[in-house]
Amino acid sequence: MKTRVFESHQAEEAAELIRQGKLLAIPTETVYGLGADGLNSKAVAKIFAAKGRPEDNPLILHIADGGWMKWYCRDLPPEAGRLAAAFWPGPLTLIVKRGDRVPDIVTAGLDTVGIRCPDHPVARAVISAAGVPIAAPSANRSGRPSPTTAAHVLEDMDGLIDGLIDGGPCTVGVESTILDLTCVPPRLLRPGGVALEALKEVLGEIVVDDGALRTLGEGETARAPGMKYRHYAPSAPVTVVRGDPDETAAYIALHAGSAAGILCFDEYVWTFDGYKVILFGSKADKHVQARRLFDALRAFDEAGVTEIWAQCPDDAGLGLAIANRLSKAAGFRVVEVPQ
Ligand code: TXA
Numbered sequence: 001m002k003t004r005v006f007e008s009h010q011a012e013e014a015a016e017l018i019r020q021g022k023l024l025a026i027p028t029e030t031v032y033g034l035g036a037d038g039l040n041s042k043a044v045a046k047i048f049a050a051k052g053r054p055e056d057n058p059l060i061l062h063i064a065d066g067g068w069m070k071w072y073c074r075d076l077p078p079e080a081g082r083l084a085a086a087f088w089p090g091p092l093t094l095i096v097k098r099g100d101r102v103p104d105i106v107t108a109g110l111d112t113v114g115i116r117c118p119d120h121p122v123a124r125a126v127i128s129a130a131g132v133p134i135a136a137p138s139a140n141r142s143g144r145p146s147p148t149t150a151a152h153v154l155e156d157m158d159g160l161i162d163g164l165i166d167g168g169p170c171t172v173g174v175e176s177t178i179l180d181l182t183c184v185p186p187r188l189l190r191p192g193g194v195a196l197e198a199l200k201e202v203l204g205e206i207v208v209d210d211g212a213l214r215t216l217g218e219g220e221t222a223r224a225p226g227m228k229y230r231h232y233a234p235s236a237p238v239t240v241v242r243g244d245p246d247e248t249a250a251y252i253a254l255h256a257g258s259a260a261g262i263l264c265f266d267e268y269v270w271t272f273d274g275y276k277v278i279l280f281g282s283k284a285d286k287h288v289q290a291r292r293l294f295d296a297l298r299a300f301d302e303a304g305v306t307e308i309w310a311q312c313p314d315d316a317g318l319g320l321a322i323a324n325r326l327s328k329a330a331g332f333r334v335v336e337v338p339q
């Protein structure tokens, strides 16, 4: 199969692929998604095949406008409307009771469905032109870091999908926050582009699911099935070092082998002379860190380093999502440096 690459102004032409039941990668503000007609089971089945995705891992439905939500769910709680008004379009996925029109394959047989209205003009133009919700996971091969550029998508998916529409680099860089509204109080299943603090301002109490913060043990069930899989992992082993940045830089300098790759805050570049260094952004700038994270993990793979050491921001704001993705890349091998 030849993968056709569309430019951002070709949303209507690209949407034709969705209408034909084919696979189209689309840009969103978080990461690129691998899209298909979310109401067409055969089309959605192709997503699982192309990604090598386990069939028990449900997909998010992407809608062009918050007003579409009611068509694909039932018994919507009042919180859904308040959250949609506050954060859509944007990097928030709401888990709600599934409506009759949503095929089994999208939800992996669950009674709930994830819905998100992305904040990207190209994504919304494609969904509007297709006239159907687009089911889309991140457009990486299963287990690889999520793609934040069209080039990343082609690295993983060239020849496996019908099309890709290039919307430039993603501005958020980590995936959406997933919030389950089918329980009381609502439960955070995956930290992401909308901060937990911002959700609490609208909702009050929110429970943070264990699966969002650590690896689940044998016999434990992940409420977001995708959170149980190893993810984002470069080939070389990753160690994440948490704590005061001065201390974590010193710790890494002491422990890293000579062929190590280092993901460090810009302020510490001088500490790692002679290493393969990738700059994470300034220690205070979590927006930049989020944007660079997945590209950095991919770049270390190409550089052929034997081990990777990463500094890590604190948990406030976007830091929770960044720390979560880094920890997953590290298989939760995390060192806490005493303050
Ligand atoms: O930012 C994003 O969310 C990106 C862009 C493309 O929108 N999408 C994305 O999709 O990250 P994916 O499939 O890579 O991750 C979706 C996560 C998975 O962990 C999946 O298990 C969970 O959402 N999920 C989907 N539907 C669910 C449901 N009904 N209940 C619980 N978890 C669900």
Ligand code: MG
Binding pocket: 137, 138, 146
């Ligand atoms: Mg994914």
